[in-house]
Amino acid sequence: MIPYGRQDITQADIDAVVSVLQSDFLTQGPMVPKFEAQVAKHVGATYALAMNSATSALHVACKALGLGPGDWLWTSPITFVASANCGLYCGAQVDFVDIDPNTYNLCPQALARKLEQAERDGTLPKVVVPVHLCGQPCDMKAIQALARRYGFSIIEDASHAIGGRYQGGFIGNGRYSDITVFSFHPVKIITTAEGGMALTNKAELAEKMALLRSHGITRDPAQMTHESDGPWYYQQIDLGFNYRMTELQAALGISQLERLDHYVAYRHQSARRYDELLASLPVVTPWQHPDSYSGLHLYVIRLELDCLRVSQRQVFDSLREQGIGVNLHYIPVHTQPYYQCMGFRMGDFPESERYYREAISLPMYQTMTELQQDAVVNALHKALRL
Known part of the structure; x- marks a missing residue:
C-alpha cells in the first residue's frame, strides 16, 4: 500500500530522541524551549508555545483570546473537526463560512457577506479560524481587513502549512493574525509523533497560553497573588490543562526542523x-x-x-x-x-x-x-x- 502520507524518520532523529532518553529530563527540560525558539526564529514570530497536539493549541488559543459562553467562533466547513470543536470546548457557539472554489479555503467574500448580516443580527464572531487547507494559505490580508472593521480576533489554523509562505513571509509570522497554530502529527510536514504549537507576537497572549497549557500554575513571583512561602512554592492562578509537550517530542521536532x-x-x-x-x-x-x-x-x-x-x-x-x-x-x-x-x-x-x-x-x-x-x-x- 502506498499511503497518502507518512513520516520520514532518519538516524539523526532516532539519535536525538535516544539522547533525551539518556538525559536527566524526559519532560519540562531544555529541549522544549529550544524547539520553540527555533520554530519562532524560522517563521519570524516572537513567541512559540509547544503543546501535545494542535487541538490543544487551538483550545488554549481560544481561551487566551477570551472566547467563552455567549461568543461565536466561525471557521471553514472543510477542515478537521478540531478547528470547530475548540470553540465548543470554551462554551462558545460555532458557525461556518463557505469555501472559495479555487483554493478550498474560507472565502473572504462569503465572510464579508456573513459579517454584514451578523452585524445586523447582533451575532458577530469573537474569533474567526481560517484554515490553510492542504498548506495553501488563506487570503489573510482580506480577512485581517474584515477583522479590523468588525472587531474579531484571528487564529490561523496552519496545521497543514508549516514551511509555507504568504506574500513573501513565512506562515506563522503573525503579520495578519493574533495566533497561528501548527500541527506535528506524523502525516504532517514535520513530526513530533503527536504535537502542536501556538505562535504569537503578543506578550500577553503568550503568557496566558503558557499558563493554560500547564494547569494554570505559575512559579513566577510577578504573577502570584501573594508572597511565596519558599523555593518550593507555586500557585494555581487559572484553570488550565496538562497540554505540555515532552522532551522526546521536542528533540524529534528539532531534528526534523533541519529538513x-x-x-x-x-x-x-x-x-x-x-x-x-x-x-x-x-x-x-x-x-x-x-x-x-x-x-x-x-x-x-x-x-x-x-x-x-x-x-x-x-x-x-x-x-x-x-x-x-x-x-x-x-x-x-x-x-x-x-x-x-x-x-x-x-x-x-x-x-x-x-x-x-x-x-x-x-x-x-x-x-x-x-x-x-x-x-x-x-x-x-x-x-x-x-
Whole structure:
C-alpha cells in the first residue's frame, strides 16, 4: 500500500530522541524551549508555545483570546473537526463560512457577506479560524481587513502549512493574525509523533497560553497573588490543562526542523510532476495562488464527474483495491451528526458540499519516489475507466 502520507524518520532523529532518553529530563527540560525558539526564529514570530497536539493549541488559543459562553467562533466547513470543536470546548457557539472554489479555503467574500448580516443580527464572531487547507494559505490580508472593521480576533489554523509562505513571509509570522497554530502529527510536514504549537507576537497572549497549557500554575513571583512561602512554592492562578509537550517530542521536532525547507521543496517538485501526469485526465488539480507558497501537506484532486461514467466512491474504492492509500480531506464539519444536532443541515454550505462530492487526496509525502507516483497515476487511469 502506498499511503497518502507518512513520516520520514532518519538516524539523526532516532539519535536525538535516544539522547533525551539518556538525559536527566524526559519532560519540562531544555529541549522544549529550544524547539520553540527555533520554530519562532524560522517563521519570524516572537513567541512559540509547544503543546501535545494542535487541538490543544487551538483550545488554549481560544481561551487566551477570551472566547467563552455567549461568543461565536466561525471557521471553514472543510477542515478537521478540531478547528470547530475548540470553540465548543470554551462554551462558545460555532458557525461556518463557505469555501472559495479555487483554493478550498474560507472565502473572504462569503465572510464579508456573513459579517454584514451578523452585524445586523447582533451575532458577530469573537474569533474567526481560517484554515490553510492542504498548506495553501488563506487570503489573510482580506480577512485581517474584515477583522479590523468588525472587531474579531484571528487564529490561523496552519496545521497543514508549516514551511509555507504568504506574500513573501513565512506562515506563522503573525503579520495578519493574533495566533497561528501548527500541527506535528506524523502525516504532517514535520513530526513530533503527536504535537502542536501556538505562535504569537503578543506578550500577553503568550503568557496566558503558557499558563493554560500547564494547569494554570505559575512559579513566577510577578504573577502570584501573594508572597511565596519558599523555593518550593507555586500557585494555581487559572484553570488550565496538562497540554505540555515532552522532551522526546521536542528533540524529534528539532531534528526534523533541519529538513523542513527541503521537505516542502520536494513536495512542490512532486506536485509539479503530478500536475503534468494528470493534465490529460478529467480531474481538477490543485490551484496555487501566485502570492503564496503552499506547505503542500496534501495533494487533492477533484473529479470532473460530468465527464465520467464512474462515481467518486467507485474511483476511491478502485484506488484502494490497487494498493493506493487515498483519503478524503475533509467531510464537511456541519454534516457531522454532532453538528447536525445543533441545527446544521445539508445545503447550508453548498460549495463545501460540492467539494466533498468530488475530492480525493492522492499520496503526497517527502520520501515518495517517482515510481510510486507513476503507480498512483496508472491506478487512477484504471479507476477512472478511461
